[in-house]
Amino acid sequence: MAARSSLDERIPDGYLAVVEGAIPTADGGMACAIGGRPFKDVVREVCDGAIATIAVGSCAFDGGAPGANGGRTDAVGVAEAAPNAHLISLSGCPMNVENLTATIVHYLTFKELPATDGRHRPLFAYGGLIHNECERRAHFEFGEFVLAWGDEGAQKGWCLYKMGCKGPEVFANCASVQYASATSWNIKAGHGCIGCTMPDFWDSMGPAHARLPATLPFAPTVTADQIGLGLVGGVAAVTAAHGAATYARELRNRVVGRRRAATAAIAAVAPAPVEGRVATLEPPEVVSPEPVEPPPAPASMEAEPVPAPGPAATPEPMTTPEAEPGLEAAPAALEEPGPSRPGADAPEQPESSR
Ligand code: SF4
Numbered sequence: 524m525a526a527r528s529s530l531d532e533r534i535p536d537g538y539l540a541v542v543e544g545a546i547p548t549a550d551g552g553m554a555c556a557i558g559g560r561p562f563k564d565v566v567r568e569v570c571d572g573a574i575a576t577i578a579v580g581s582c583a584f585d586g587g588a589p590g591a592n593g594g595r596t597d598a599v600g601v602a603e604a605a606p607n608a609h610l611i612s613l614s615g616c617p618m619n620v621e622n623l624t625a626t627i628v629h630y631l632t633f634k635e636l637p638a639t640d641g642r643h644r645p646l647f648a649y650g651g652l653i654h655n656e657c658e659r660r661a662h663f664e665f666g667e668f669v670l671a672w673g674d675e676g677a678q679k680g681w682c683l684y685k686m687g688c689k690g691p692e693v694f695a696n697c698a699s700v701q702y703a704s705a706t707s708w709n710i711k712a713g714h715g716c717i718g719c720t721m722p723d724f725w726d727s728m729g730p731a732h733a734r735l736p737a738t739l740p741f742a743p744t745v746t747a748d749q750i751g752l753g754l755v756g757g758v759a760a761v762t763a764a765h766g767a768a769t770y771a772r773e774l775r776n777r778v779v780g781r782r783r784a785a786t787a788a789i790a791a792v793a794p795a796p797v798e799g800r801v802a803t804l805e806p807p808e809v810v811s812p813e814p815v816e817p818p819p820a821p822a823s824m825e826a827e828p829v830p831a832p833g834p835a836a837t838p839e840p841m842t843t844p845e846a847e848p849g850l851e852a853a854p855a856a857l858e859e860p861g862p863s864r865p866g867a868d869a870p871e872q873p874e875s876s877r
Pocket residue numbers: 653654657658659660661663681682683684688689690691710715716
């Protein structure tokens with residue numbers, strides 16, 4: 524308490540704050556108190572006055588184990604307890620001291636904090652997957668896995684993926700920096716990665732010894748197996764498309780080659796065109812035939828002389844034949860209907876008209 528109250532006098536040019544541990548917020552934050560004050564109030568006061576704040580370890584990062592499901596203290600990390608702090612977080616359980624040293628040296632050298640990701644973690648330490656740097660990666664590629672603790676694969680140092688290793692999903696530089704002055708690290712010692720640098724790792728990356736969780740923190744609806752199948756399918760599709768394109772190009776080249784060969788053969792046997800002459804389509808000249816004299820007709824076939832035209836003959840007037848006496852009344856009887864003959868069939872009249 525004395526050191527904190529004399530900060531401005533002892534370090535007038537400003538200071539870097541380093542926070543370790545989760546910050547309880549339940550019950551007024553009194554699950555952790557310093558000098559009778561809630562830790563959460565002290566953290567906000569110190570971090571707001573600092574040039575920059577470095578949260579070390581997963582508890583200060585986001586609450587860690589005290590902040591996991593089932594916790595009683597509602598513990599949170601510095602980012603939530605002191606939202607106005609100029610923050611850089613070094614997650615991990617435990618945090619790697621090499622990364623803390625590197626962060627402080629970076630600030631002393633460049634007068635600024637190193638570049639970070641969206642969760643305030645420096646990219647130089649949390650920008651790559653453990654899986655990509657792991658010394659057992661070759662066994663993963665060859666399908667050589669530890670299947671039980673202490674089996675032949677474990678003794679040969681094979682991949683721990685099937686024993687629950689989370690290395691393919693975890694961003695940290697554990698594999699390259701290692702711990703204890705690069706003496707060893709957990710996978711080298713024979714235990715899979717538990718994902719302790721990831722957000723909410725107690726809940727999101729467990730259980731520690733089971734295979735990959737059914738869903739991934741950054742893609743809740745996609746499993747690692749689905750990602751693998753998708754990658755395999757994508758590679759197969761690209762390969763098939765490449766093969767089809769190559770075959771089509773080969774086919775086209777063959778057709779073009781045959782056409783060129785045929786054109787060359789035709790050109791070899793065809794007469795060469797006369798240079799400078801242009802073919803015309805003028806119609807050919809029409810020659811009239813010589814008039815032919817008709818042969819003399821034989822004497823028996825000589826035509827009779829045609830008489831010279833004279834005055835037109837007057838036709839004789841037509842005479843009307845005399846009508847016979849018995850036939851005079853017949854036409855009249857046919858011209859008009861006469862009275863009904865007695866005895867002829869007459870239409871029967873209705874009773875009322877009679
Ligand atoms: S031990 Fe883990 S990190 Fe290493 S290669 Fe296997 S799965 Fe990846």
